[in-house]
Amino acid sequence: MFNALEVNPLKARYCQALSALAAGLVASAPVAPVAAQTTRTADPNAPRLVVTVFRSADKNAGVQAADAIRTRISQDVSVKQLWVLPKQDITSNLEASGFPTNEALNMNDARQLAQLLRGDVFLVGNVVRDSAGYRVDAQYVLTRDQSLVQPLGSFRVGKPDQAAGAVSKAFQDAQKAFIAERNCVNKARDGKYAEAIAEARKGIAAYPNSTLNRICLANIMVTQKASPDSILAVVNEVLRIDPRSKPALTVAYQSLKDAGKNAEATDMLLRLVGADPANSRLVEQVINEFAASGQAAKAIPFVDQLVRDNPGDPNYLSLQMRVHLAAKDYKGGIAAGEELLKADTAQATADVFTRLAAAAAVDSQPQKASQLMAQAVAKFPTNIELLTNYADILRTAGQNQQALDVLNKVAQSNPQAKGINISRARIFSEMNQPDSALAALKSALTAGDSASTVALYAVSVGQNVFKAAQASKAIADFQRAVPFFEFANTTSATPEGQFLLGATQFSIGATLLQDINKLARGSAAEKRQGCDMSKTAQAAFTQAQINLPAGGKFNPTATQQMLAQLAQYSPYADQFAKALCK
Known part of the structure; x- marks a missing residue:
């Protein structure tokens, strides 16, 4: 199963900031206004909520929406039930780490901020302006795992701060299932599955749109090896509420695959990548899955994007080369392979050169194939297999004499090299030099080539001579064919x-x-x-x-x-x- 819960590495500046904060910048309790400290005191047992700046093209709109929602929830919910982290605590930490206080954080950074502030839950969202006013989207996210998301809804308003009341109500409804979800996870971890399932169902009853309790329930069903259809019934409910839920997409994909519904599994796989396109490891897994299932062409857009997002990375260039070649996009595969050779000279192996040259040959690019093999033999001048392949490519391109020159050098330097003399015999035959072809086959046998293989080639060359004799009707031509068949029959009849x-x-x-x-x-x-x-x-x-x-x-x-x-x-x-x- 894919690890859809994988998180991307933090930005470098935030990683540095976290180290500094951990060293003491936020070791003590954040400084809040005196009035706030005297009027509101956090209950140590109450869940803690962090409301981050909402994403918006207009930075002020995102700040206004977040501030209004934070204030409204803190007014609507008792401190004994929930502690809403004050804005000052959030801005102090962002400023200390060098982050702007009026810009939305990405999901990973928002989670890191919530962890620093010991939040159990954090809110993120978007503010979009259009001709009708504003649309405010809000999501409730569990700090322990940023893929565990509960959509709170989309709200049409005249001004960003006017969404506060509706978002507060939606949050309070979702929060009714918070304790049940936490109990479900804890009991499942302890192996108390019946009790865990009861907690999940309790949470769903308290909040019918709960994605998080359904995800907990689905994970238990997977652990207990429930039928794929019964698992799909649960995760499809999650996807109805949140079509981009990564945990639900992951479970749905595996369940469809287990059920033998491969076409639907493939569609689910595409949705999974679409929900988390920045997760390079996930994308790589998806690409490999497509390639392994004979659907390499579908993986091309993803691997190409992966390379664009990680320019010069030899691992991804290698993957791109393999995917394009598997999809029979030979030009794309060759281009990726040449970029790989530039990016990392250690990747310039005999195998890579051979694969690229073979692709060029299949793609009717004999000059490119010859060029690649010339590079290969220059780097590996004693590699018999490469030299033989190079000669084959030259022969295929109609350059028989050049191919013969390559093979003759090998035969001179290493008379016992297997396969070389058979290749020489084939070329001599094509050059209408049957006597030289027969001599080369005898040398092959002396060099230790398989008798049956040598005999097979002798028959093949002899047959070509025989066909030419049938056309010419010349006794001498027929007589030239006899030694090949006699040699073949005495070698391996x-x-x-x-x-x-x-x-x-x-x-x-x-x-x-x-x-x-x-x-x-x-x-x-x-x-x-x-x-x-x-x-x-x-x-x-x-x-x-x-x-x-x-x-x-x-x-x-x-x-x-x-x-x-x-x-x-x-x-x-x-x-x-x-x-x-x-």
Whole structure:
């Protein structure tokens, strides 16, 4: 489950201020006006409330609303039931820590202020001016955890301070559930779940809109492994009241996931990030969740924002690279990867270079792929895998000679390097140098490459030569294919290799018969040549007779057809030999 209760680090100036305050600036009781001290005395057992400046484009409006609400609640509620921290206590602490006294604090700083003043609860809110006047929104927050929020409502007024009465009443209604929620949490912590649930229900009965008691109830249900649907019934009530409740969104997400409702869980995940976009750890968890579930594209806006909020952070750049590549946004992934390499040279690993180059190759950017691999081999000149990958990328880009140069250097410096000679053989084949390809394959076998792998490549190269011979109908071309199949079969015989060897030998014999037929009607010299060719045809048909049945499993139909033709053609080879070899 995501830790939606994670808080962001404090601003540096506030952290310094807190250290100074803890050292003694607020060690003694805050100084309040003499009149306030003589007329109101805090009950040590009463909950303590801190009302902070409300957020507003007009600073005066935010101050006016907060001052009026603070005063009204202190008038409406007995000090035996609630101690409202005086404005002077708040401003003294803000001034001592270097904060302006007429600006709204962010949620984290407001919580820190409430902790310093030993507040149990603090109020935050917004004041928005529009053509109809003002809208004042107020929220009740538990100091122990700033994610535990109780919305008090939105109130339309002509002036900011006119919302005081309505907010005071809403606060008093919410405060009816305060003790029940605290008891619920404490009893749940002690493992007294039945009593804790009773307290939560008591709080909800006292204040039907209580989000906090419902959250306590939902957490107990999670601990007791209640069914996902029953948990969702509770947290959905919270989200009806407070659509941005992070604890409720977190529980709802996990419950939907447990219920197998993945599409709804994904939507809930998006709402969770929207409720706490500044929480980098949460956003990172959400991104990883999307990527792991095959929905990397949905994570792109979040990871991009994460990088914008934390420029140059190598961890987030790495995450951005991985997410974009997983979403098949190769250009975005490559750009992120290159920024990562600039931000932290320690991240310039062989794996990162390989991933970026592969992405460039898939994205039809051969020059970019070559550039990245050139950087890689410059940094890791002895890394065989990188060098082989670099050669593959050059080959794919049509730069066979450059690729061969890279591989030849490796083969010279490390003759036993595995895989290098196979790659050389492939390139020689593409450059129409079959003799060099065969030599490279033999070197691969000597270097310790897998016999089955070497044989597989030998068959592949031989097949290309055989196809070229079928097109040219030249005996010499067919004969160039034979050594590849013979080498493959002696290295690691396969039905395919034996079939192709037999098919090549049959093709040699059949093609020779056509030429012999012409020579048989020629001069004495041509007849002597026909004699030699007849013997070659006989030998080819004999080998075909051996190899075709051995490779029959590879292509039974073609094997049967050629064996039938072989039975028909072989006698002609014998007749020509008898007639011409006198």
